[in-house]
Amino acid sequence: MTSTFFFAGARTCSASPPALTPCALACALLLTGPAMAAEDPPSTAHTLPEVVVTAVHDDSPAHVVADPKQPRQPVPASDAADYLKTIPGFSAIRSGGSNGDPVFRGQFGSRLPLLTNGTLMLGACPGRMDAPSSYISPETFDTLTLVKGPQTVTWGPGNSAGLVRFDRERPDFSEGGVHFSASLLGASAGRNDQTADLAAGSERMYLRATANHSHSQDYEDGQGRRVPSAWDKWNTDVAVGLTPDAHALMELSAGTGDGQARYGGRGMDGTQFRRDSLGLRLKKEHLTPWLTRLEAQLYRNRADHVMDNFTLRTPPTTGMMAGGMASNVRRTTTGGRLAATLQPADALSLVTGLDFSRSPHDARSGTPTMPYADQPWKGDAKFDNLGVFAEATWQARPDTRWVSGLRLDHSQAWRYPAGNAGMGGMGGSGMGGMGMPASADGNHRERQALPSGFVRWERTLQPGTTAYVGLGHVQRFPDYWELISPGNSAAASGNAFATLQPEKTTQVDAGVNWKGQDWQLWSSAYVGRVQDYILFDYPGMGSSVRNVNAQTAGFELGGSRRLSAAWTLQGTLAYSWGRNTTDQRPLPQMPPLEARLGLDYAQGPWSAGVLWRLVAAQRRYALGQGNVVGRDLGPSAGFGVFSLHADYRVNQRLKLSFGIDNVFDKTYAEHLNLAGNAGFGYPGGVRINEPGRTFWLRADVKF
Template structure:
């Protein structure tokens, strides 16, 4: 019944009512609001740490509560308050784009170059109910919206390990019609560590020869729009990216190519009437085509082809000061694997099953409502409620082909490990939040919130089927769990903010109870009377707890000099269960305590920064996944530059000034394709950024 009601609402939305609230930021050039709370933050192009950033994850890495995964030079993954992957949403102008690679080579943030970005909206915690699945938060990238007149921007970025990044953007807006066109090219060599060793040479004989380039990426953007009235905006945008030969030394394969497309159309209408303030409509289509192989490695050939497509629509309207919305999306994911012929399985000499992700469709229908209002004169109360109906549908014929390759006591691997074979799954669930903001005086604000948000298992977690057999009868198995339940985050946030002429403080503490948290486990099974034999990777629901603290402070010493501090802490626990092979009490992928101290100078013409990044020792590791203790470290970065009156600027900088050897935290150990050896971060790196705008 719920599904029929939501479907009817989405049919009505196609008549052109509205888009989701995130598109409100497209109507005008993105403004950066100094919000006194950490539920949300807005970062402009100028605020992003772009100095030596190769991608969005690196650009956000110095924001409080945000870390990045690295598995190579580029395509870093984003961690928000200790959660990542499907536990957070990453959108581009409100459009969903998913990576095609089951090893997350092509993470969603990979598909948008920095020069196309005007700003980034960040929601910390389960306080976004305008999109399904924002269990741990939301990162919504806003692309360039043109200012009035004709404008162009030329930029060039380079660093000492061969990174070259020329960019160009041009835009025009006459108040009735606008367009934006952009291009970006990126290439680099594998970086070197503090001892001068290339990352691709860190493991002897891993690669057939020393690669001369790490990646080549071309990105294009075109955006057209009409503003027939000052209150109406109609726009169409297209972003295309083509990446070739992207190396991932921490994983067992490299990407031969990644091809992505993002098409986005919106209609926004404001100031309609006193009761109906605005209407927003959005529809989008995204796809990614991905091929990874180990053709550059010293191993038997293996290749994986992956494809993912997503399309959706959303509609929202402010009616009687309540924001209502409905949305729909449909995601498809198909992955096929090719391995050497005549690999031995327990049943016979045959190639392993090729359908890693068996052509799975995820279909979601959702509706939401939210409202903010004042109670008791100066207490702001915000409420949000959302309902979703999600169906997961694998291709039954491919499931049957996979299951027939290996049977244990006449049971498929799915049934042998989990007691059930894959089938369609339908989940219906509620999400919501309540937020309170209480100004204590004109400079200080107290806030608190509680949010409950749900996300469904993705196709990999429920249906992946990967077998890599060895000639000795042992194998490596990566098998999804069809029994997985949706994960449910229950989070409490309390915080305090202060803003004075010379001093600002933003403090947020949070505690999470995550019911049915989805985790991956790994164990070895090699006893004579057991099957299957080898390394087995499974997915299970467990109960998880997380607590954390973010502190962001700034003190202006003089008109031109300021001192900033950003502190990020998170700790993750899980309930152990030997029957699920969960023996470690520590959640995987949890970053260490981090402190970033910065001394800044800026007189509008000359600017410079000296910063130190301090990460504590990471010893609360997940031993089930063989995570390693990572020593703490401290590095120093410096940069400076000048802005010229003709619109040109130049920045020169050095990252890791003292050439410190250090390792980031345990990223990607939860990925069964990891090579099991920790790779160091870059040594001393020089860089230059040049920009000319007119």
């Protein structure tokens, strides 16, 4: 089904024109259209109009698949978190501007792995200023796949909330040897984006290059108040593939990127987001009647991040960071995957294999007079994981399918004494721990067998109606931000490295889809129990982390109704609930009830749409608790935001689009948010407001 999502956008203040990076490419413009991620049977995937972002069922009702190249509203996303917000159940921890941290069903961080082309890219900031989503430019990928809940075991450990994959597909040259697409965006607040995607090749080999650049100045909220939020970022990726036949692939890829961003809700800004990636993947299909696919992959992703309080703002004159301070943190993640798909019987298939990753973390620091670049790197932590998995699919009857999987992970973590860590514990929200003290409890933790597994029943009840129920269990090893950063290993913070237990989530997921000739409805729901949920407490300036028990539940609903040949009415509703049963209070950082209603028109080369986004007040909160980035700041007010768009397809190669987000210049703030930093001229202690009225114009070309 198609559903539309439109979102609130930004009016802003002007500033000097941006300097173009090497990847700021002249392209032409693309998008608008509504974008609501809903779910459809596979049979509709090729009949949906181009003007909307769609999400359709792939090989399972529990999977949602979207095309991130398709248009969406609000103003096109600058990072993965911004794009994921258009899928029901998603929200993001906001700090103004770009580089939010995605939250699905109120769950966050390593509970929701983000993979790019099957590889893991981890940020380095102790305060997650450079969350993995900040290194992803959605429009440069071909598909986005979301697995809701613990309903797969084949793509790494810890996916208790779900799993998100951004993938680039093997180019198809059946209709020509060269494919090129490009887009150009201009919007309020000096926003301008350029994106290009070029693929050239034949049946035997190909070259593909993607590049994008995104820039914005500080925006203004609905009251005309400037919000520190400017960013400038770019990414470039190249892949060379050999395809000796239609069933074989060997691809070597490399990529890099960089950027900077101002944050009204943090004590420091990001002045470098350097990414360097290398990857090799091999795939062979139809080897024998019983071995249908063999895949192998190796990769190396490095994040080299700099944060300081003097490049993009005036440093404070008093306090611990007076005069200016910088922290340079680096994380290098290497890993690989080997998987075989077996077909022992016509109705039974099995995917089995192993994956591994290793991720050391280094840090150094400095001041304007003692540059960090002159200081040596010092390691403060290292993590690695080795997992084996098997996932089976059994077509028990033509209308009934069972899917189940089992996974075992061997996880380890090392921490290094304070003498090796420098000041790398300095987080983006201010000052965290200054390194990890040596401890009688040791500096190495190991878990040899962390089990995860699931079983799911899928049934076609009648033509156009499908249902599923799944039971999943995940044991998640604590991540870097929970075990070590910011200063969680210190005795005063409870010595999390020695005491924190793996998180154990057991969850039931269910859903039903109905489809008629002119209408479609879909629903998904979940209820879970979490033993040893990892929770952050913020009693004052510092933080501590501990295990509690928790319960979670929620749902996502959506539907569309074709009113006539030209008009379609669409809507979604999403709700997440969580309770800390140890303390008998709500779980923190839970998004409020949210609904989206859209009306779309499409006739000939014209299309248009409106969206009304409605968010309820959130009265369930846990003051002083949260996660490593966000914490509950108290109750939040509800709001409604109205947006509209229109686009015109000039011909098969060119489309022009126009949109206005937050038409009535509403002043509002998201519940999941950072408090403004008073030292940056924005009111301290209050949630950062979202952009006011935002105009944008976009076009895209395709050859």
